[in-house]
Amino acid sequence: MLDRNRIVEAILEYCRAESEKDKRAWLGLFSDQIVHEDPVGSVPNRGTAMLSKFWDGFQQANVKTDVVRPVIVCGNEAVAIMRCEAGPLHSRIVIDPIVDHFVFDEDGKIVGVRVFFER
Secondary structure, eight states: OOOHHHHHHHHHHHHHHHHTTOHHHHHHTEEEEEEEESSTTSOOEESHHHHHHHHHHHGGGOOEEEEOSOOEEETTEEEEEEEEEESOGGGOEEEEEEEEEEEEOTTSOEEEEEEEOOO
16 A cells, blocks of 8 residues: 555645646656546546647646645545636636545556546
């Protein structure tokens, strides 16, 4: 089982990399077997190649994501309550709360993400 701090640090890095447009760091958090569903109900991104295309698709939204509550960790899984701002500076939208469910492998890579929010 992974150390709680390692999981929390990975989730904080997920938000930092997303917010600072650091694609290399963001993709580096994931296993090659990643299944990433954002939002829940959409077609999942399977594997890092699909995830890379997903990244490219949302960059025009100028996303900034923050964890707003302590991350809940149980074994190799975690739930993070987040807040997101997106859009051009003159007309930003805020999505709050967003609930991300993460699953990690034994190496500390993210193998699953499901993102819940209301539009």
